[in-house]
Amino acid sequence: MNPELAQRAAMGGQNTVLPMLDSQTRLLVRCASALLRYPDDDLRGAVRNIRALLSEMASGMVPVLERILDHMEETPMHRLQQDYARTFDLDTQASLHLSWHRYGDDPKRGRALAGLMELYRDAGYEVLPGELPDFLPLVLEFLSECPDWAAHCLMDGFGCQMRNVAAHLEKTQSPYAPVLGAALDALRVKEET
Template identity: 35%
Template sequence: MRRSTGHARDALAWQTQSLLLAYPDERLPEHLALALRVAAGQPKAVARPLQRFAEHAGRTPLPELAADYVATFDHRKRCCPYLTYYAHGDTRKRGVALLRLKQTYARAGWRLGDDELPDHLAVVLEFAATDPAAGARLLTEHRAGLELLRLALSDTDSPWAAVLESVSATLPALAGDEREAVMRLAAEGPPEEQVGLAPFTPSSFMPEPSPGGPR
């Protein structure tokens, strides 16, 4: 892993990774072509995983890849793409974290669609591509969850593990406390709801993840 340098280069990587983490549809060939073009200008640690994913997705029939996406991200809790879940689980604190993300986006003049949750990794990466400094802070803040997702995808031999590997390579090397956070999350899992947990956030800020995330 490397320390992130060059906002423009990182922004291109994050935009590409965001597209590859969305539900694969008829635009996939265009996204794969973009991934290969962007990879050509990236450091090897960022580029090679993008190339691996593009090669796999390019030779896999779209219905098969789409089914694999649903099986991975919708049916495996360990492969949850919603980053606040790793820190807060399904507790009320997650609602506060979602609200803060929305506020961060709004301050940058960036607004989500009504059907998008702000903590889906594809959404965070898309935001990071438009505001690299703020986006890098968000990705670093949720680094433990991001790494746990990467490990879960690797454990299941998912092709999307390569995309997460590429994301991690755009960020600073893990510090000791971040490694410990990843290990703790892996051992304990995200927290469970606690009765009377405060502060309470209205249910409108705690929507259930939609199947497959951004599409």
């Protein structure tokens, strides 16, 4: 069976339309992936590199991401970590594990995770040990590198959950809302009508 069709069947496709991804979109999505990871000294050290990458982009989303970079540089590390945990670990509606939003504790979640691992393997992408394949920063990293067919497949399976997390972050006025929003806007994710 075609890998794309197998994955759509495994993840219960939602008919998301996704255009071909250009290098600017992939770069912006890669930056968003980094900015949605747990803040630590490595991330703070990467802020300068991310800012340099963004300066080379023509996207209207750049100022949005520059604001979160400013926030990360100006805010003490312990406060960034507290805010991150409060946002993503203590608020289930903002969980970064996309399959949880779709399946909760249902056994179907395990099948969805296995389907994502198969999609990643079919696309030539290796997930590091200890990371679940539905972890949103990892999903965005994958989207920044994968073939277009794999991006379509993944977004068809979990695009709705990504939009729901983005909407919740916006509703709660999280400083992370613009990051995910910029990534989704760059991907131009929309429901097929």
